[in-house]
Amino acid sequence: MATSSRQLILDSIRAATHNDSSIYADLPRNYIHRGALDKASRLQLMTERLREYGAEVAESSLADLATTIARQLQSSGRHIFVAPPSLPAEWLASNFVWKVDHALSHDEIEQCDGVVTAAFAGIADSGTIVLHHSPTEGRRVLTLLPDFHLCILRASQIVETLPEYFDRCPQPPRLATYISGPSATADIEMTRIKGVHGPRFLSLILVRDDI
Amino acid sequence: MSAPVHPTATVPSPVMDPRLAPPFPTAALPILQNTQLRKNVAHATDVIQAKRNNLVAEKKDWRELRNSAAAIRAHVLANLGSYLEEFETNCTAAGGTVHWARDAEEARAIILRILREENATEVIKIKTMTSAEIQLNPALEAAGIKAIETDLAELILQLGDDEPSHIVVPALHVNRRQVREIFAQKMGLPELSDDPEALTAAARTYLRKKFLSVPTAISGANFLIAETGSVVIVESEGNGRMCLTLPRALITLAGIEKVLPRFADLEVLLQVLARSATGERMNPYTSLWSGVTAGDGPERFHVVLLDNGRSEILRRKVERQTLQCIRCGACMNTCPVYRQTGGHAYGSPYAGPIGAILTPQLEHMQHAQSLPYASSLCAACYEVCPVKINIPEVLIELRAQVVNQERSQPARWFDPMYLGMKAANFAFASATRFRLAQRLGRVGLRLFTGKNGWIRRLPSLGARWTMSRDLRALPEETFRDWWATRDAKPGKESR
Numbered sequence A: 001m002a003t004s005s006r007q008l009i010l011d012s013i014r015a016a017t018h019n020d021s022s023i024y025a026d027l028p029r030n031y032i033h034r035g036a037l038d039k040a041s042r043l044q045l046m047t048e049r050l051r052e053y054g055a056e057v058a059e060s061s062l063a064d065l066a067t068t069i070a071r072q073l074q075s076s077g078r079h080i081f082v083a084p085p086s087l088p089a090e091w092l093a094s095n096f097v098w099k100v101d102h103a104l105s106h107d108e109i110e111q112c113d114g115v116v117t118a119a120f121a122g123i124a125d126s127g128t129i130v131l132h133h134s135p136t137e138g139r140r141v142l143t144l145l146p147d148f149h150l151c152i153l154r155a156s157q158i159v160e161t162l163p164e165y166f167d168r169c170p171q172p173p174r175l176a177t178y179i180s181g182p183s184a185t186a187d188i189e190m191t192r193i194k195g196v197h198g199p200r201f202l203s204l205i206l207v208r209d210d211i
Numbered sequence B: 001m002s003a004p005v006h007p008t009a010t011v012p013s014p015v016m017d018p019r020l021a022p023p024f025p026t027a028a029l030p031i032l033q034n035t036q037l038r039k040n041v042a043h044a045t046d047v048i049q050a051k052r053n054n055l056v057a058e059k060k061d062w063r064e065l066r067n068s069a070a071a072i073r074a075h076v077l078a079n080l081g082s083y084l085e086e087f088e089t090n091c092t093a094a095g096g097t098v099h100w101a102r103d104a105e106e107a108r109a110i111i112l113r114i115l116r117e118e119n120a121t122e123v124i125k126i127k128t129m130t131s132a133e134i135q136l137n138p139a140l141e142a143a144g145i146k147a148i149e150t151d152l153a154e155l156i157l158q159l160g161d162d163e164p165s166h167i168v169v170p171a172l173h174v175n176r177r178q179v180r181e182i183f184a185q186k187m188g189l190p191e192l193s194d195d196p197e198a199l200t201a202a203a204r205t206y207l208r209k210k211f212l213s214v215p216t217a218i219s220g221a222n223f224l225i226a227e228t229g230s231v232v233i234v235e236s237e238g239n240g241r242m243c244l245t246l247p248r249a250l251i252t253l254a255g256i257e258k259v260l261p262r263f264a265d266l267e268v269l270l271q272v273l274a275r276s277a278t279g280e281r282m283n284p285y286t287s288l289w290s291g292v293t294a295g296d297g298p299e300r301f302h303v304v305l306l307d308n309g310r311s312e313i314l315r316r317k318v319e320r321q322t323l324q325c326i327r328c329g330a331c332m333n334t335c336p337v338y339r340q341t342g343g344h345a346y347g348s349p350y351a352g353p354i355g356a357i358l359t360p361q362l363e364h365m366q367h368a369q370s371l372p373y374a375s376s377l378c379a380a381c382y383e384v385c386p387v388k389i390n391i392p393e394v395l396i397e398l399r400a401q402v403v404n405q406e407r408s409q410p411a412r413w414f415d416p417m418y419l420g421m422k423a424a425n426f427a428f429a430s431a432t433r434f435r436l437a438q439r440l441g442r443v444g445l446r447l448f449t450g451k452n453g454w455i456r457r458l459p460s461l462g463a464r465w466t467m468s469r470d471l472r473a474l475p476e477e478t479f480r481d482w483w484a485t486r487d488a489k490p491g492k493e494s495r
Helices: A005-017 A039-052 A065-076 A106-110 A162-167 B024-032 B035-058 B062-078 B080-093 B104-117 B129-133 B136-142 B152-159 B176-186 B196-213 B239-245 B263-278 B310-314 B319-324 B330-334 B352-362 B380-384 B391-407 B410-414 B416-428 B431-446 B462-466 B479-488
Strands: A056-061 A080-083 A097-100 A114-118 A121-123 A128-131 A148-154 A175-179 A201-208 B097-101 B122-125 B146-149 B216-219 B223-225 B230-235 B249-255 B285-290 B300-306
Touching: A005 B080, A005 B097, A005 B310, A039 A056, A039 A201, A056 A065, A065 A114, A065 A148, A065 A201, A106 B196, A121 A162, A162 B263, B024 B035, B035 B263, B035 B330, B062 B080, B062 B263, B062 B319, B080 B097, B080 B223, B080 B230, B080 B300, B097 B104, B104 B136, B104 B249, B104 B300, B122 B196, B122 B239, B129 B136, B129 B249, B136 B146, B146 B152, B152 B176, B152 B196, B176 B196, B196 B239, B216 B239, B223 B263, B230 B239, B230 B263, B239 B285, B310 B319, B310 B352, B319 B352, B319 B391, B330 B352, B330 B380, B352 B380, B352 B391, B380 B391, B410 B416, B416 B431
Parallel strands: A056 A201, A080 A097, A080 A114, A114 A148, A148 A201, B097 B300, B122 B146, B122 B216, B216 B249, B249 B300
Antiparallel strands: A121 A128, A128 A175, A175 B285, B223 B230, B230 B285
């Protein structure tokens, strides 16, 4: 049997690198790992970054969360929402139509006005929302097709730096999406336009579970 | 085929296949006369560069991040074989299928075979440089499969029968009026305005139907994670997420150098990539997935690992660093040559300084030999490179290889440049001959020297120099003559 391309490529690589020795543990890591901000400044930075991106940010206490969700949905002017299967029942505000995702079709999701999800983490330095797509965060397509995404993020989930997020992942996720502001493009004359294909409207509720 | 709506109609259509493209100086000449294109390129590169510089300046640990990024990439290359095997094992365990392609032809054949198994007649694509490298779209077309580019810039270029000119903002040479013309004609929207918001909305509507109906997608990869077998894609628009999650089958084409050891190495690479590429703290969307996940995303997932000359580059000490590249495009935005010509003059999907070193190497130094000369060696590219590729060093090494090639060709005896260099070599090798040459030169050049002591025009090869600048006449006395007789001329040396 002829030698496989796999073998030929690996042989060629090994011939090129057989004299090299480079140890992973020896790699320099002198960049900033821990942030320097206190809790209040960290949350403030997260809020500022999100607003720079054009996202809407509201704060809520844990006790008022359901009310805050209802208020934000109301002010969005939208009516039909899709929810991940394990989203807490008290988050599904009445007066709205809810489609809970038990294997909804793409078309059914596409026809919803918005989506409400939880998140895995927030990174203040870049205003990034991290989804690991657990049953409260939803399948990837859920936060993609509807035009409006309301994301519930707890203050205790917010870290300052990107390396701090990686410290919070003992196991690498199988799926992850990092969202830093709504979908955008600058392809035409470098003019930033919000909303090409993903949700054009991103709204956040910052839950003060820390006080 | 319908008539092309070429936005740069005064310029011949760019040839982006390095095997067919004219040499850089020939390709650059008509572009330099196109003021609209140059204005568009200057504007775009200015904007990205200013944003990039601001965000790099605010990052207190930029130098440390850059050092780590460079070290991680160099470490990967030194251990590439083991990391690729680790990636293969973990990707396969997660439900993906890994294919290996030695060259462009094999990669195209693998992709076509998968598409036939999928009975695909259409395929949606995320912007991938690697697919342009292997000339995938023409191969798909020949096989009767319609490729639909979904990145806004790529869509503009595809509908306008144009070619990309930048790896991050491929349509930066096209302005809003030109985009309007293309969309109005190709989408059948005569009333469309040239407001970028309206143009973007038109693309959204046009592509949404495709996303929801086309069951097969092709992507590139920003990173492959050995530890988990995951693939990472960095984007802005969400077209990537659409292609990665909606279709039933997904094919990812990735160069073998794209692998990273661990998931956590992203904490370095993601921080330097977005800042360098688009001048953002983080790009709007980054996706990571591992093989196949039941109920979420494609049911069948293939990775095609492409060598296409890379393992050969790996073998060379100076050139190996070329493979550290993470395709941010910062070197283009800062390059004084690229900023004048844009990407088309490079005759390759990879333009700018990184293209000038990568393209000829991917072509085994058999094509694109003019590209290592498309540089002033000012090293601005090295300065901004987030993974510290010493591009000028590689350029000089490649120039030496090009000269060595030329030196072994029989045609060299008819090349005035070669003969001139040979003569110079002969003259410079001996002090006597050098002195004689200086004298002959002084006498010879007198013929062309004006009364004011300047040479305005030289004949034959020398005309290339005087085409754009004047030359001073050779002085009556050489330095060596002056030095030898300086004691005999008191007072002169004290000046």
